[in-house]
Amino acid sequence: MDIGLLSVSMNVYSTKRIAEEAVKMGHYIELIDHTRCSVKLGGDKPRIFLGEEDITDGFDAVIPRIGAKVTRHGVAIVKQFEMNGVFSTARSLSIARARNKVRTLQIMARKGIPIPETLFSINPDNIGQQIEILGGAPVIIKIQEGTQGLGVILAETKKSAKSIIDTFYKMDTSILMQEYIEESNGEDIRIIVVGNKIVASMKRTSDVEEFRSNIHRGGTTEAIKPSTKEQFIAISAAKHLGLGVAGVDLIRSNRGPLLIEVNASPGLQGIEAATGTNVAKEIILYVERNRKKRRRR
Numbered sequence: 027m028d029i030g031l032l033s034v035s036m037n038v039y040s041t042k043r044i045a046e047e048a049v050k051m052g053h054y055i056e057l058i059d060h061t062r063c064s065v066k067l068g069g070d071k072p073r074i075f076l077g078e079e080d081i082t083d084g085f086d087a088v089i090p091r092i093g094a095k096v097t098r099h100g101v102a103i104v105k106q107f108e109m110n111g112v113f114s115t116a117r118s119l120s121i122a123r124a125r126n127k128v129r130t131l132q133i134m135a136r137k138g139i140p141i142p143e144t145l146f147s148i149n150p151d152n153i154g155q156q157i158e159i160l161g162g163a164p165v166i167i168k169i170q171e172g173t174q175g176l177g178v179i180l181a182e183t184k185k186s187a188k189s190i191i192d193t194f195y196k197m198d199t200s201i202l203m204q205e206y207i208e209e210s211n212g213e214d215i216r217i218i219v220v221g222n223k224i225v226a227s228m229k230r231t232s233d234v235e236e237f238r239s240n241i242h243r244g245g246t247t248e249a250i251k252p253s254t255k256e257q258f259i260a261i262s263a264a265k266h267l268g269l270g271v272a273g274v275d276l277i278r279s280n281r282g283p284l285l286i287e288v289n290a291s292p293g294l295q296g297i298e299a300a301t302g303t304n305v306a307k308e309i310i311l312y313v314e315r316n317r318k319k320r321r322r323r
């Protein structure tokens with residue numbers, strides 16, 4: 027089949043790996059830099075262009091790898107492929123839901139998935155009370171659309187929490203406050219779900235003097251087998267968000283595993299290295315199972 031890989035560059039490990047596996051499995055795959063795409067509406071059928079080239083009927087499936095910086099445009103391009111009947115490993119709505127942590131947690135809360143206690147507001151007038159509603163300091167403060175651990179802050183005292191939150195509110199930056207799960211001990215669990223099954227799982231442990239376990243923040247990795255409850259949470263989370271491919275992050279608390287976020291374009295480098303699993307191949311197999319037959323016109 028002909029696959030479009032929506033990503034800004036082939037020089038990204040995950041993009042390269044997905045392309046490599048697709049070719050090995052006998053498919054044609056092309057990089058579609060969605061930041062260079064235009065959509066023309068009106069006329070008989072909406073047309074999608076990559077630069078000057080009309081790629082409307084060029085692909086059986088698309089695999090979105092949409093970065094944090096260009097989510098909105100990326101989502102609109104994926105949406106157009108979807109509306110034109112092209113199979114996508116991630117629906118546009120699902121990408122938008124996963125990108126925003128509050129939106130994700132709202133859906134998880136509604137579905138009964140355990141999450142850390144979380145509060146969001148934009149009101150600078152009663153920050154002290156907001157912290158109290160959450161149970162007091164220490165608190166985690168997160169930018170709603172942050173990634174790679176950037177924009178995740180641990181405020182140890184109410185005083186520092188207040189000044190940080192006040193700054194974000196005044197800057198019109200959307201944040202959330204969350205109870206600090208101290209017993210997670212700088213560790214988190216990343217579970218990769220493809221289709222409705224778990225293909226790889228790892229534990230990330232933070233560097234000394236760091237509570238964030240992200241690899242980009244110096245964390246180390248180790249393959250693990252998640253507990254039955256963790257497996258259930260990961261698979262349910264991907265399903266509730268409508269993601270064919272998802273990187274689900276959990277932390278272990280005294281009251282059991284808690285979901286902290288879901289990533290729609292999870293990085294493959296760390297997880298493939300830690301587990302020895304060919305995640306890229308799993309993604310292509312998933313596309314093979316689900317793509318629709320192309321209707322040319």
Ligand SMILES: Nc1ncnc2c1ncn2[C@@H]1O[C@H](COP(=O)(O)OP(=O)(O)OP(=O)(O)O)[C@@H](O)[C@H]1O
Nearest residue numbers: 142166172173174175176204205206207214238239
């Ligand atoms: N409530 C919490 N209590 C304790 N530690 C937390 C909490 N929330 C996040 N962390 C730590 O901070 C890390 C980063 O948080 P989170 O996964 O929400 O951010 P991110 O920037 O989206 O990360 P990613 O790069 O995985 O997309 C987590 O992996 C975890 O180690």
Ligand SMILES: [Mg+2]
Nearest residue numbers: 173174287289
């Ligand atoms: Mg994230």
Ligand SMILES: [Mg+2]
Nearest residue numbers: 174175275287
């Ligand atoms: Mg994370």
